[in-house]
Amino acid sequence: MAKLLGILLVLVLTLPSLGLVTVVVLLTPAVTACSMSSLAVGPIPDSLAARTRDGSAITLNRQQLTHAATIITVGSQTAGVGRPGALVALMAALTESTLRMLANSAAYPESAIYPNDGEGSDHDSLGLFQMRPVSGWGTVAQLMDSTYQARAFYGGPTGPNSGSPRGLLDIAGWQSLDPGVAAQSVEVSAYPDRYQNYQPVAEAILAALTARATNSPANEGPRVPETTRIVFPLPSGTYVDTSSYGWRTDPFTGEQTFHEGSDFAASGGTPILAIADGTVTFAGHRGGFGNLIIIEHTVGGERVASYYAHMWDAGVHVVTGSTVAAGQHIGDVGSSGRSTGTHLHLEIHPGSPESAPVNAVEWLAEHSAAGLQDGSVVPAGCIAATA
Structure with missing residues (x-):
């Protein structure tokens, strides 16, 4: 080690610029790590x-x-x-x-x-x-x-x-x-x-x-491979459909508003499952959604984003950038944000997270989601609606 340091000292004295770079590269772990792919x-x-x-x-x-x-x-x-x-x-x-x-x-x-x-x-x-x-x-x-x-x-x-x-x-x-x-x-x-x-x-x-993607536009977003399957986001028998997509009476204001998601009442801590293979593009707190996870998928060649809202702080089990599989446990049911009880608020946005959502239950049925069976979704009105 002493001999090596002696050689480095000679390089520093005789070739200042080259010597300085050599010392930094050899002795600074962070630089070495950054040089890796x-x-x-x-x-x-x-x-x-x-x-x-x-x-x-x-x-x-x-x-x-x-x-x-x-x-x-x-x-x-x-x-x-x-x-x-x-x-x-x-x-x-x-x-x-x-x-x-x-x-x-x-x-x-x-x-x-x-x-x-x-x-x-x-x-x-x-x-x-x-x-x-x-x-x-x-x-x-x-x-x-x-x-x-x-x-x-x-x-x-x-x-x-x-x-x-x-x-x-x-x-x-x-x-x-x-x-x-x-x-x-x-x-x-x-x-x-x-x-x-x-x-x-x-x-x-x-x-x-980890091979670098080539010829990918900077604004294209994460590259997400075609999903292998579609699943329902809650285990069978653990939920009740309490407030579906469409017009409804807002539980906070009493006014008629358009509900862009589907609400499934479930006990706090019930596992929430990713509906398809994909990449997490958001995981954190966002306004009335409370704790929210957004996952982007490719389904039938089309980009689709799924939203999972209202988890408690400890109920989010993925981070932005995570790659998830269909049916993976990504979070737990909670009641954060603009919510009146423990439930999952699910939205499906074909195209991108910014695109208009569609009826999540109908979309899952159209794509033959595993776990979505006849009678497994109870019509709204059976129990008190959740926001």
């Missing part, structure tokens, strides 16, 4: 074929790649992660679940009610990273949420667990560790050597999902 997620392919380090072939489907996109997106929004951290996280999730959101009905029967990609059976582990509630990683509801699991894996000052259990950013010097060793430091697996096997697959995912 972007972690912005582009279009998600329908499948990706790759090989593990031992030569085994693996093909990931679009659902698995969507989970990978969520992990990458959360990493891009978490200071200190960068591309190396996203690589470690992908290696861990590939090893633990092959990038599947796994329920575990034997240990937690309630885990099966959340959107999932199958059943796991490793003790009481859940989700993409096979995290255990008894180890303090989070509740069942939290661990069945891919965004929460990614935040927990990365940890650090903005992580949900305050360093216990430790996330990647809570491990001193993780950047200097082999990526497989870094993954094991978080997962604490009984099989510590298996993570390295998935490094080539994780690298292939990063290369495929």
